[in-house]
Amino acid sequence: MSTAQGAKGARARARIEVTAAIKDEARGQLAAEGAAKLSLRAVARELGMASSALYRYFPSRDDLLTALIIDAYNSLGEAAEAARDTAADAGHVRRWTVVCEAVRAWALAHPHEYALIYGSPVPGYTAPDDTIPAAARVAYVFTGIVRDAHQGPGLAKPPLPAELRPEAHRMAAEFAPDLPPETVAAFVAAWAELFGLVGFELFGQFNRVVEDRETFFRHAAERLAHGVGLVFP
Amino acid sequence: MSTAQGAKGARARARIEVTAAIKDEARGQLAAEGAAKLSLRAVARELGMASSALYRYFPSRDDLLTALIIDAYNSLGEAAEAARDTAADAGHVRRWTVVCEAVRAWALAHPHEYALIYGSPVPGYTAPDDTIPAAARVAYVFTGIVRDAHQGPGLAKPPLPAELRPEAHRMAAEFAPDLPPETVAAFVAAWAELFGLVGFELFGQFNRVVEDRETFFRHAAERLAHGVGLVFP
DNA sequence: TCGCTTTTGTGAGCAGTGCTCTCGCTTGGT
DNA sequence: ACCAAGCGAGAGCACTGCTCACAAAAGCGA
Structure with missing residues (x-):
């Protein structure tokens, strides 16, 4: 079996967690600078991940x-x-x-x-x-x-x-x-x-x-x- | 004196002419694609001028x-x-x-x-x-x-x-x-x-x-x- | 447990952007 | 005829969204 944890595998839980983190950071940039200046790379940078990794969660800006x-x-x-x-x-x-x-x-x-x-x-x-x-x-x-x-x-x-x-x-x-x-x-x-x-x-x-x-x-x-x-x- | 032309020297006339051309082309791009996709470089390209020349007429986008x-x-x-x-x-x-x-x-x-x-x-x-x-x-x-x-x-x-x-x-x-x-x-x-x-x-x-x-x-x-x-x- | 597939993350790279700077050429005024 | 101002060109910087090939890692069936 597996870790018998909360639900549906740790993989899936991590995914929604990262997705939420991305949205939070993006929301922050949106609130601070407006939609025009929302930058995927800046979001990734702030989250300490490569910008390309972000595309695993959102197919586009x-x-x-x-x-x-x-x-x-x-x-x-x-x-x-x-x-x-x-x-x-x-x-x-x-x-x-x-x-x-x-x-x-x-x-x-x-x-x-x-x-x-x-x-x-x-x-x-x-x-x-x-x-x-x-x-x-x-x-x-x-x-x-x-x-x-x-x-x-x-x-x-x-x-x-x-x-x-x-x-x-x-x-x-x-x-x-x-x-x-x-x-x-x-x-x-x-x-x-x-x-x-x-x-x-x-x-x-x-x-x-x-x-x-x-x-x-x-x-x-x-x-x-x-x-x-x-x-x- | 000067060329005794229409008014205020040819230099100035050319300037307002180019300014108008830039605005026209920009307006076209705006109407076609929206403000977000309005690109200075594309405007300059369409007008056959270097993108840097455009900054003589508009200090910024x-x-x-x-x-x-x-x-x-x-x-x-x-x-x-x-x-x-x-x-x-x-x-x-x-x-x-x-x-x-x-x-x-x-x-x-x-x-x-x-x-x-x-x-x-x-x-x-x-x-x-x-x-x-x-x-x-x-x-x-x-x-x-x-x-x-x-x-x-x-x-x-x-x-x-x-x-x-x-x-x-x-x-x-x-x-x-x-x-x-x-x-x-x-x-x-x-x-x-x-x-x-x-x-x-x-x-x-x-x-x-x-x-x-x-x-x-x-x-x-x-x-x-x-x-x-x-x-x- | 092994092996396989799917999922994540990485770094390099492409094409494009706004903008700056330096360099020459043309022009206007004196 | 000169000199300064205006103008255009090109290179370059820092940034963007996005793609791709590749390497770890996790899940899962046997």
């Missing part, structure tokens, strides 16, 4: 980056979920804005990671499929709040122009059959608009324009909540 | 990039202005959405340029001062529409929470003393939110989510107009 992208999505998702849970028994609008503020806070704390996932997608044009579930986590937190409001008496239906009805019905049928189509359409827009607010602040578009960004953002988020139909505090 | 950034802002600004002029005598909401759609169309037509200016700012953290006036052009088109509505009877005042009043007054005093503070605050938010919508579509966040993006965007833009207080069609 882009693959390392997409791994970091997934981690970033999950980190942001966790932050959003944690914020939702701390405000579990507040009103719907309050819960919405609390999560919005958590997203903003995460972005300000991890600017380069945020740029990696919501800025220009550096590698190719279309995101790899692995990123989709991780990316959906934040959105899921928001839809959960909307869903709660819908089950209680806290959701007003936004107006839905006739021209947009087919698309709204399609989106609702596919992603949230239990929610009114007008709500789903309004939510998708608010979802994108929220990240417009965060991105503008983070990428310097608000420099010399918005000063008190904290309160500005909070009220913008509140207006987004109203736009989705969240009415009670 | 980042300087070339910021030149392209300014050009991109101006190109987007021109597109917005042109759109505004084509709808000169439509209602305020219609003019607003027409300009929004022009911004979106420009972004879809120049994805890498858009990513360069509204995606992650690649060079440093703060944008060079030269970019500010160019960046303001688009915003100025929108404020022009809002101002027109304000001078006519087409502008409703959005609600302004007490907490946001100081900031709204400050922004209004600084940028648009002729507009109500509540309008200015709502506009700044709508401005950022608009680019959230465009960015999400362009960067693939709407993949598998929004199908009929044209009409989805149009109505989202309309709702933004209403949020700012634009009421008449």
Whole structure:
């Protein structure tokens, strides 16, 4: 037999350990210098291994980056979920804005990671499929709040122009059959608009324009909540 | 004296000519492959000059990039202005959405340029001062529409929470003393939110989510107009 | 236990990058 | 006609992502 250790052979355990070490070091460089300056050789150097050895774990630099992208999505998702849970028994609008503020806070704390996932997608044009579930986590937190409001008496239906009805019905049928189509359409827009607010602040578009960004953002988020139909505090 | 030619000596003319050629070639590479793959050496190669000669015109790669950034802002600004002029005598909401759609169309037509200016700012953290006036052009088109509505009877005042009043007054005093503070605050938010919508579509966040993006965007833009207080069609 | 295959790690090497420096040539102004 | 400034060329440095042939090492069936 063998060492009868934890599980699945020491070989496999070492592999995931080294993989994690590489990602950690890479994440550090990403946070410090940005995705553009993330260098495989520097990561290998810091880990005391030959640069070529790193290719046993990630077939290319882009693959390392997409791994970091997934981690970033999950980190942001966790932050959003944690914020939702701390405000579990507040009103719907309050819960919405609390999560919005958590997203903003995460972005300000991890600017380069945020740029990696919501800025220009550096590698190719279309995101790899692995990123989709991780990316959906934040959105899921928001839809959960909307869903709660819908089950209680806290959701007003936004107006839905006739021209947009087919698309709204399609989106609702596919992603949230239990929610009114007008709500789903309004939510998708608010979802994108929220990240417009965060991105503008983070990428310097608000420099010399918005000063008190904290309160500005909070009220913008509140207006987004109203736009989705969240009415009670 | 001199050659009595067009102006300021042939030397200077040649310089701006070569500078333009470099920018053109660089813009081509940017559009084709993205900012990450823009290579000074490739530009020089394509122009038939030594790569070191290029440094007579742009002290560094980042300087070339910021030149392209300014050009991109101006190109987007021109597109917005042109759109505004084509709808000169439509209602305020219609003019607003027409300009929004022009911004979106420009972004879809120049994805890498858009990513360069509204995606992650690649060079440093703060944008060079030269970019500010160019960046303001688009915003100025929108404020022009809002101002027109304000001078006519087409502008409703959005609600302004007490907490946001100081900031709204400050922004209004600084940028648009002729507009109500509540309008200015709502506009700044709508401005950022608009680019959230465009960015999400362009960067693939709407993949598998929004199908009929044209009409989805149009109505989202309309709702933004209403949020700012634009009421008449 | 032996032997074999698969997995890891190594170092050299290729093609490419941004950028610097020195060297000559051309040009503009005086 | 001279001299300084501007401009282009080439070599070179330090760095990058990535590939390849090769050597240890670990796992596993016999």
